Amino acid sequence: MKKDKLKVGFIGLGQRGAAYGMTDGSIGLLGNVLKNSDDVVVTVVCDKYQERLEAAAKKITDHGYDMPLMTTDYKDVMNAGVDAIVISTSWDMHVKVALEGMEAGIPVAIEVGGTHNIDDCWKMVDCYEKTKTPIFFMENCCYNKDEALVTSLARNGVLGDISFCQGYYCHDLREEIAGGIDTHHYRLKEYMEHNCENYPTHELGPIAKLLNITSGNRFTKLVSMSSKAQGMKHYIANNPKYSERLKDAEFKQGDVTTTMIECENGETIFLKLDTTLPRLYERGLTASGTKGFYCQTTQSVVLDGGEFNHESDPYKKAFFSAENYKEYLPDDWRTITQEQLKSGHGGMDYIMLKNFFHCIKEDKPFPIDVYDAVTWMSVTALSEQSIALGSMPVECPDFTRGKYKTRKTVDVFEFPVIKK
Numbered sequence: 001m002k003k004d005k006l007k008v009g010f011i012g013l014g015q016r017g018a019a020y021g022m023t024d025g026s027i028g029l030l031g032n033v034l035k036n037s038d039d040v041v042v043t044v045v046c047d048k049y050q051e052r053l054e055a056a057a058k059k060i061t062d063h064g065y066d067m068p069l070m071t072t073d074y075k076d077v078m079n080a081g082v083d084a085i086v087i088s089t090s091w092d093m094h095v096k097v098a099l100e101g102m103e104a105g106i107p108v109a110i111e112v113g114g115t116h117n118i119d120d121c122w123k124m125v126d127c128y129e130k131t132k133t134p135i136f137f138m139e140n141c142c143y144n145k146d147e148a149l150v151t152s153l154a155r156n157g158v159l160g161d162i163s164f165c166q167g168y169y170c171h172d173l174r175e176e177i178a179g180g181i182d183t184h185h186y187r188l189k190e191y192m193e194h195n196c197e198n199y200p201t202h203e204l205g206p207i208a209k210l211l212n213i214t215s216g217n218r219f220t221k222l223v224s225m226s227s228k229a230q231g232m233k234h235y236i237a238n239n240p241k242y243s244e245r246l247k248d249a250e251f252k253q254g255d256v257t258t259t260m261i262e263c264e265n266g267e268t269i270f271l272k273l274d275t276t277l278p279r280l281y282e283r284g285l286t287a288s289g290t291k292g293f294y295c296q297t298t299q300s301v302v303l304d305g306g307e308f309n310h311e312s313d314p315y316k317k318a319f320f321s322a323e324n325y326k327e328y329l330p331d332d333w334r335t336i337t338q339e340q341l342k343s344g345h346g347g348m349d350y351i352m353l354k355n356f357f358h359c360i361k362e363d364k365p366f367p368i369d370v371y372d373a374v375t376w377m378s379v380t381a382l383s384e385q386s387i388a389l390g391s392m393p394v395e396c397p398d399f400t401r402g403k404y405k406t407r408k409t410v411d412v413f414e415f416p417v418i419k420k
Contacts, residue, residue: 003006004361005038005039005040005041006039006040006041006083006084006357006361007040007041007043007081007082007083007084008033008041008042008043008082008083008084008085008086009042009044009045009046009077009078009080009082009085009086009104009106009230009276010029010030010042010044010045010046010077010085010086010088011041011046011047011057011074011077011086011087011088011089011091011097012046012047012087012089012093012111013030013045013046013047013049013052013053013056013083013088014052014088014090014183014185015027015028015176015178015182015183016028016029016088016111016236017029017030017047017052017086017111017394018030018031018052018056018059018086019031019056020051020052020056020261021254027344027345027349028182028344029086029088029111029138029344029349029353030042030045030056030057030059030060031343032343032344032349032350032353033086033353034059034060034063034121034346035063035340035343035350036350036353036354037063037353038129039342039357039358039361040084040357041065041276042060042065042068043066043068043069043078043080043081043082043101044068044069044070044071044072044076044077044082044220045057045060045068045069045070046070046071046072046073046074046076046077047072049143049184050072053070053072053371054070056068056070057070057241063239064297067324068114069223074089074097074100075100078100078101078104078106079104079224080278080345082106082174082361083106083107083110083360083363084106084107084109084110084178084356085101085106085107085108085109086109086117086138087101087108087109087110088109089408090109090186091113091114091115091186091190091198092186094110094113094115095115095117095120095123095124098110098124098135099123099124099127099151099314100132101133102124102127102128102131102135103127103131103133104133105131105133106133107133107134107135107136107360108133108135109135109136109138109353109356110135110136110138110363110373111135111138112138112139112140112201112202112205113198113199113201113377113380114139114197114198114199114200114201114378114379114380114381114382115377115378115381116194116196116380116381116384117381118158118378118381118397121377121378121381121397122368122374122397122399124139124373124374124400125370125371125374128370130366133337134328134359134365134366134370135366135369135370135373136356136359136366136367136368136369137201137205137366137368137369137372137373137376138204138352138353138356138368138372139193139201139205139206139226139352139368139376140207140344140345140348140349140352141201141202141203141206141283141348142205142206142352142367142368142412143332143348143349143351143352143355143412143413144206144318144345144346144348145329145333145346145347146283146285146296146299146322146347147206147285147292147296147385148204148329148330148332148333148412148413148415149322149328149329150210150285150287150294150326150328151209151411151413151415152297152328152413152415152416153287153292153294153301153328153329154210154287154289155415156328156409156415156416156417156418157291157324158291158292158301158303158398159287159289159290159291159292159293159294160289160290160291160292160304161289161290161291162210162211162267162287162288162289162290163266163267163268163288163289163290164267164268164269164270164286164287164288165205165207165210165211165269165270165285165287165288166203166269166270166271166272166284166285166286167203167206167207167265167269167270167271167272167284167285167286168204168269168271168272168273168274168282168283168284169199169200169202169203169272169273169274169275169282169283170272170273170274170275170279170280170281170282170284171274171275171281172275172277172278172279172281172381173187173276174231174232174235174274174275177191177232177275177276178232178235178236178239178241178242178419179244181242181245181246183275186391188251191215191232191251191253192249192250192251192252192253193256194252194253194384194385194386195226195229195254195387196224196226196253196257196380196381196384196387197224197257197259197271197273197274197379197380197383198253198257198273198380198381199273200259200271200273200376200377200379200380200383201376201377201379202283202380203260203271203272203283203284204269204271204376205268205283205366205368205372205376206285207285207287208372208375208376209372209411209412210287211267211269211370212265212409213263213375213404214371214372214374214375214399214400214407215381215402215404215407215409215410216264216265216405216409217262217265217267217402217404218263218264218375218400218404219261219262219263219396220262220263220264220294220373220395220396220397221393221394221395221396222260222261222379222382222383222392222393222394222396223260223386223391223392223394224257224258224259224260224382224384224386224387225254225257225258225387225391226253226254226256226257226258226387227254227256227257228254228255229234229251229252229253229254229255229276231255231276231277232249232253233249235276236249242328251276253276254279254328254387255274255276255277256272256273256274256276257272257273257383257387258270258271258272258273259271259272259379259383259386261271261379261396263402269413271379272284274389274394281336281360282297283296284296284297290304291304292304292306294322295318296318298315298318298320299319299320299321299322299323300318300319300320300321300322301318301321301322301324301325302314302318302321327416327418328415328418329416330413330414330415330416331413331414331416332351332353332354332413333347333410336351352412355367355391355412365410367410367411368412369410369411371400371403371404371407374399375396375399378396378397378399382394382396
């Protein structure tokens with residue numbers, strides 16, 4: 001074993017942590033950490049379920065490494081001499097475990113999800129400012145090819161001055177939610193107890209980076225509304241696997257939740273959560289600027305003065321026109337291998353984790369830091385407040401305490417500079 005390898009502790013070994021019980025193991029963070037084996041070795045794993053511990057330990061030893069320490073107490077990880085901690089627990093444990101890792105002085109990577117408690121956000125900020133222990137928010141969509149392209153286009157001025165962005169988390173999760181009765185998945189409890197934008201960061205994180213939120217710009221106010229909650233009730237009633245066991249389940253989470261956010265620099269953002277109705281997966285990222293428009297769903301780049309006029313079948317010409325802008329992609333996406341593309345979520349998990357470990361080894365600041373994390377996570381609590389108030393606007397806190405005015409933008413990639 002190379003001495004320069006980082007020793008990593010893993011807390012949380014369910015579907016996201018280690019793809020436990022899933023046929024597609026590539027989406028698990030553990031498998032992608034092991035793919036970064038030139039940089040790291042996993043020395044300790046933690047979960048409250050023994051079967052998950054044993055499955056994770058087997059993955060590690062099958063990869064040629066020593067048997068890791070297995071524990072059901074996450075505090076053991078803090079005392080195991082690790083150089084970094086990866087947290088992929090249920091949403092309600094993210095902040096608690098992250099705070100203890102920061103107090104222990106160990107760099108922490110925390111899996112995404114919102115929080116229902118604004119006080120938790122302030123606790124994370126206060127802990128970081130006291131300990132200076134860096135925390136990395138694992139928003140993998142910030143590292144995705146599409147999001148990298150639109151950010152590079154914006155940084156190169158191709159889209160002009162951005163006025164509006166939108167993003168979706170549209171994902172048919174009915175089986176995952178109902179299946180929580182067997183898999184212990186936290187989404188079942190979340191959807192029964194809350195009504196909010198519960199998973200904002202996949203769509204919001206890339207937009208926030210694009211608009212320089214926390215570094216020259218900030219969210220000022222937010223308003224949310226939610227539709228009726230019928231999708232899960234209908235799904236359960238028509239699924240014999242759950243119809244009897246969950247017949248009395250009541251769900252608060254509306255089928256479609258929409259959120260509008262106002263930014264200090266004048267931009268507006270539209271978000272949509274749509275996870276309990278039948279539909280195709282879609283993140284729907286768009287950016288609208290004075291010179292052009294980007295649309296992830298149609299893979300389109302439409303520029304002012306271009307060929308996409310409304311009299312000449314513009315959709316047919318615009319579909320997949322983003323392929324013409326590959327030169328704007330960062331090196332990570334221009335040099336990615338087929339093996340890396342097969343890793344979690346089409347390669348973005350691999351790139352994200354490689355970036356995390358590189359920053360630790362080189363003592364560089366994390367590009368998605370504690371201020372980004374809590375600003376994005378807080379949308380869950382704020383949207384819940386807005387919906388409960390009859391879709392009234394609510395103020396967005398400035399978790400930087402004014403530092404956003406002078407903080408420098410740190411992108412997740414070094415984007416090419418294209419001279420035109």
